[in-house]
Ligand SMILES: Cc1ncc(C[n+]2csc(CCOP(=O)(O)OP(=O)(O)O)c2C)c(N)n1
């Protein structure tokens with residue numbers, strides 16, 4: 409079993425957050441799900457469970473930040489993108505406050521809980537807010553780096569979309585990343601998959617399968633969805649001639665949209681396809697089933713690559 | 721105890737058994753939250769409400785909103801046993817392409833009047849239905865069940881204030897006051913103080929009862945109906961996990977499926993209760 413990103417998140421928050429006196433952690437009665445409970449156990453004096461009151465939690469965090477602290481707020485991605493959005497926009501981003509909004513159970517990882525608990529529009533909502541850094545880690549190594557960076561280096565509003573699950577590691581322990589710079593996971597010449605989150609390890613599987621069919625795919629981990637790494641998009645299009653975006657999110661407003669914006673503005677016309685939830689509400693099911701039926705698994709990604717390469 | 725009351729208890733324990741069956745079979749779901757609300761939903765659906773299961777959209781029916789939507793298995797069992805769909809379908813719960821989604825879906829499931837899942841919003845939805853009833857001079861009543869942890873949400877008090885100011889006599893809300901939410905005791909996470917007094921401050925009529933006393937539930941509804949110029953809240957003191965010994969009062973059973981051994985014990989205990997009321 410691949411390590412679940414939420415577990416890594418909880419552990420990293422303890423590792424980097426507890427020693428920093430300025431870090432405070434808030435949750436809205438989901439600490440055992442988001443794993444902020446680990447911080448709560450390790451450092452109860454800087455942990456605040458506000459109850460089932462997401463709006464209050466986020467505005468409270470804005471108050472903490474205005475007092476010089478670095479709050480990490482935790483609830484499900486779908487609630488960050490809805491109930492918390494007023495404060496995320498009007499208080500935190502508008503005033504440039506140093507609040508880290510952590511959206512757990514992202515994508516389809518709410519599984520059986522169904523549509524009301526799936527987070528398939530969080531990137532869309534957060535990407536539209538000026539000043540907001542928007543990221544989503546793909547593997548345990550990157551999750552750990554991201555928490556470290558948010559605690560130690562980055563100042564200002566940030567949204568992070570975190571998976572409840574894990575789909576494997578693609579990076580060496582201690583790999584360094586830079587906010588805003590995409591990471592090339594695999595080189596290739598026939599097409600590029602631009603993905604984030606668990607679609608990265610799954611796209612790597614797809615790429616390996618495609619290699620056996622003679623299709624040589626580049627894989628770019630676009631873990632910073634905003635600001636997007638324009639240069640990585642442009643070179644992928646110019647050098648490989650076809651782009652497939654892959655995300656466990658609606659095809660509207662996520663990385664697919666962000667990449668399309670870059671390509672059109674640059675006047676680059678290449679075969680292009682967005683893998684993601686096709687503007688539909690999702691349903692209850694096991695995570696594995698949902699990944700499959702919404703086409704965001706390795707098979708769905710591989711199929712999209714074949715179709716796109718065929719259009720070259 | 722008269723035969724009707726005995727029958728309601730029997731039904732309630734049978735429905736608890738259905739809910740545990742569903743969560744066990746799906747291997748996922750919220751078992752304990754179903755067990756605390758069982759007597760309330762049974763009283764409403766099998767005694768109080770005017771319904772026509774053959775005609776789920778009948779315009780003059782009483783409405784029901786399960787604002788604590790995670791406790792859907794028991795609600796689905798109620799709807800099935802009341803005739804909205806075949807009880808065999810209950811095992812579809814949380815499967816693919818089913819009407820029995822993790823949280824109630826009014827477009828998919830016959831008998832569900834309102835979609836819920838995002839806590840706090842169900843009460844406001846019930847408020848909307850009650851306002852339309854008032855505007856159109858309808859006699860139907862609107863019932864809702866909220867969790868006590870759910871009362872943390874600000875929208876609950878926004879809706880409560882509006883409902884009080886509108887004198888919505890046909891809105892009757894139960895608080896399933898089981899004292900636990902997802903991460904522990906309500907009192908420790910956010911002490912709500914006197915829940916009845918809070919609603920009274922919003923111009924509601926309030927009663928506090930034992931939510932596992934069937935007669936008390938029916939009496940409280942009758943009492944609430946007499947109050948025509950105020951919405952009513954019935955704060956029902958309940959036990960999360962009621963009827964299954966190892967789940968009672970245990971917040972860790974908020975969302976968890978029993979294993980084979982636990983399931984066998986739960987069945988035995990609930991079936992014994994059903995027999996007790998025969
Ligand atoms: C807006 C929102 N926040 C968080 C959740 C996740 N959640 C589901 S149930 C629950 C606890 C509910 O406690 P309570 O209202 O007391 O209901 P009980 O199960 O005890 O009846 C939480 C936090 C949710 N469904 N909706």
Ligand SMILES: [Mg+2]
Nearest residue numbers: 868869900901
């Ligand atoms: Mg409760």
